[in-house]
Amino acid sequence: MEYSNSKLKEEKVFKDPVHRYIHVRDLVIWDLIGTKEFQRLRRIRQLGTTYLTFHGAEHSRFTHSLGVYEIVRRIVDDVFAERPEWNKEDRLLSLCAALLHDVGHGPFSHSFEKVFHLDHEAFTKEIILGETEINAVLSKVHKGFPKQVAEVIGKTHENKLVVSLISSQIDADRMDYLQRDAYFTGVSYGHFDMERLLRVMRPREDQVVFKQSGMHAVEDYIMSRYQMYWQVYFHPVTRSAEVLLTKILHRAKELNQQNYPFTYPPLHFYSIFQEKYILADYLKLDEAVMLYYFQVWQEEKDPVLSDLCRRFVNRDLFKYVEFDPAKEYRKHSELEALFKKAGIDPEYYLVFDSSSDLPYDFYRPGEEEERLPIYLLMNTGELRELSRESDIVDAISGKRRTDHKLYFPADLLTDDSSKRNIKRQIRSILEI
């Protein structure tokens, strides 16, 4: 039997708190799960620093990737299997792309990518096409298969229906992470009727669409997404932890450029600091390694690096105030000057943060061909954009909500043992 069709003698199952069971019959999928590049995802948290706000949020990209695979498996095996618009030959491609869609993520990847100007999608592509165990498994299917999987994940594959299963405004990726993140954070938002959504999905040439009768299930999903963004993903305390993390990485990079004599040299970061992106080095970096450095750098002589690491390790985060940049940008310049006078480097200790810096998005109705929207399949056979039919979706997709905060170490500003008057001025401006 061809490798692409080979099945395990007995179905393997992973117990999962969100989907109950994740079922694996295909040998290719089983082999991919066993590769070292996929196992690495166990050591990368799905929600980065969110565990410092919601202590349960320790789940990994490994569990999420299995979840996305399981949702796609159910779509292609149960929902699409007998539909004439679905080509069964795309089944394995869809499953592999679902399983591997996050394989290029680095540790605390949002901050990490921002500081080092990296793109996890480029690493995903390199892991799939390079000399890796994953590539060896995929190449056994056929020579061109790794490229096809990489193109689906990169959204440049010609089969847009398969792409939309993994990446669209209502895809298996979001369906899994919303439910999984809700479960592990313990919040009551994020739940929706996925069974119903799967039942009303229909394959079309360019994307998945939803039967008109399932509109309320889609509305429920959009509302969950909206609530999760504001309650979990944009949480100001999580953002404070991200701010610290970003500043630690900036500081370490800067010290390295200045040839600072590290007591604990950043061996794992050298190629990244020099912007030489070597896949083998990247794969060695995971969150356990990063946290090791943060732990030992508390003992570095550089006061900024050691202080920032101490804060991160002990969750002594920066405090924040709401900040309206349009009205208060001059105030920011004034604060920067006062921080310098107080001997507190504003580059590291006065941080402005906007919601546009975060890697999450809202539903967009796709006006002016920006993004492909969610379409409802009407009883007449016509396709209608969701917000044109749903008042609820129309109400929240038209609202523009943005958020800006200013982060600072309140303890340093209330320590009156030095520069008392300047710190008093700062506190007065910040109204703390």
Add this chain to the structure above:
Amino acid sequence: MLKEHAKLMGVFAACGEVIGRKKLQKMIYIAKKISFPFQEKFEFHFYGPYSEELTLRVEELCNMEFIDEVREKKGGYYQYRYTLTTEGEAFLEHAAVDIPCLRETVAEMNNQSARFLELVSTVLYFDTLTKEEVAEKIFTLKRKQRYTEEEIQEAYTYIEKLKNNLQ
């Protein structure tokens, strides 16, 4: 503070008015690809390179009233027009962000159609492929736009022109 926002405001200042969100997306992507220091992350979407970060920044600029957005009905769809406000001009002066050659480059792109810029940005997205492979990608991924070989060649010529103007 707001350095990335200020760079975008510089684009609106240079163009006077940008008509269309799609056009704006493609202009910033092309500018980034030919080495202007925009930090927004782009991914390939149904209509070519798209950045959610850019969309959010534009929304923030609207909320801050640094740019003005006008939504107008155009036949069966809506179109958006963007201009810098007086408050935006004042902030831009305060931010003092100066990117050499950006003004001329974006003003030039603003004279092109959104359809052509979509093609140019797609050609740039696949810049690691050969010309033949790029053409094949465009004919399959963008078959509904019905781009011709001549248009693809025009896109290459245009990219060269933009790059030459920077030298």
